[in-house]
Amino acid sequence: MRETTEAIVGAVTGALAAPRSLLLGRYDERGRLQYTGRTTTLTQTASSTVAGLLAPAGPGHPWTGWSFSxxxxxxxTLDVTLVRPELVVEVGADVARDAAGRWRHPARLHRPRTDLSPTDVPLLTLP
Known part of the structure; x- marks a missing residue:
């Protein structure tokens, strides 16, 4: 079973100019950006669209030093490029989550939500 929801892009696999997948997150109740999962491989069109909306992360990114399976x-581990956690995307995500609140299966990118800011994304809630 899947649901449509929003998430914040915190990193990408592949080149920043042509991302292969997006690593997604949500803020927890303490204001920390937590990893919630990644997308399936992006289509060429989706990759091009998203690439134009991403910016490389500056110092102090919340995922600096993290590794992703x-x-x-x-x-x-995945080779990732951290990005500014500013882009919100709409995804189709599996309702099954692990104990840390991560989606158990890759999410499907529906579209960037340039009309939303990261503060509009629901907080991470544990199952």
Whole structure:
């Protein structure tokens, strides 16, 4: 079962000018940006659209020093580029979440939400 919801882009895989997938987050009740999951591989059109809306992260990004798993049951980590956590996207996400509140399956990007700011995104809630 899937739901449509919003998330904040905090990082990408692939080049910033042509992202392959988006790493998504939501703020928790303490105001910390927490990782909630990533998207499926972006289409070329979606990649081009999103690339024009992203900016490289400056110092003090909330995910500096983090590593992200390439998938369930693997020790392989993703090579990511941190971005300014300003872009909100609408995604189709699985309602199944782990104990940390992360989506268990990749989310499907629907569209960028340039009409929303990160403060409009629902807070991370634990299942």
């Amino acid at each position: 390439a998938g369930w049951g693997t020790r392989e």
